[in-house]
Amino acid sequence: MRIDKYLWCIRFFKTRSIATEACKKGHVKINNASIKPSKLIFNKETITIRKNQINYKIEVLDIPANRVGAKLVDLYRKDITPAEEFEKFDLLKYSKDYYRKKGTGRPTKKDRRDIEGYNDED
Template identity: 45%
Template sequence: MVMDEQVRVDKWLWAVRIFKTRSIAAEAIKKGRVTVNRNPVKSSRTVKIGDTVEVKKQPITYTFKVVGIIGKRVGAKLVPDYMKDITPESELAILKTQRYVMNGLRDRGTGRPTKKERRDIDQFQDYDDLFDEEENF
């Protein structure tokens, strides 16, 4: 499980799939959105097992515990071997609230029709037009 004793923070963030690319991770670190043990860091800072990494991704701050050290990107199923998500419930509640506000509460059948509903409406209107034509004869 442990490749090295320590690895650069930008490389670790990329390897455990918190950021899509290492350059995006480095940019977030440069902008001050990443802290290790509550201290702002540079990309070259190394992480060790037991460190706490906080990543600010709007609208919340994710908190991760370093469980294993890895320098190569792994599949999503292997990520729990290297990190533990310890983000507080209060932060996750903010995320749920934002999703609720963005999507809104809309019952099925209200608002814009779905693609299937649109096809059904068009088919019904075409069928209705056939009866109108027959009445004209």
């Protein structure tokens, strides 16, 4: 089965075209080698997928005939993503929240003066 179709079948990507684009951009690797969307996959191969700034690692257990239900996905793949990847994502999320809250708009003159005063103290 093609890699783009497999990733769509195991519900890793919402559409097959999104899976194809991810392969073309180099976000999907088999055994640490970039691949084309038409690459055939087999059992026991390790796939690395970069999605939402996380490097997921999955192992192919079996090839499904069609797209499977969400409850049956674990029959066809094994998630071997290290816990450190999720911890890095959490740290990145918290570091973004540190600067400005979402929806507060542009900094006012007072905010700008405070920022400049803070930078001048260094």
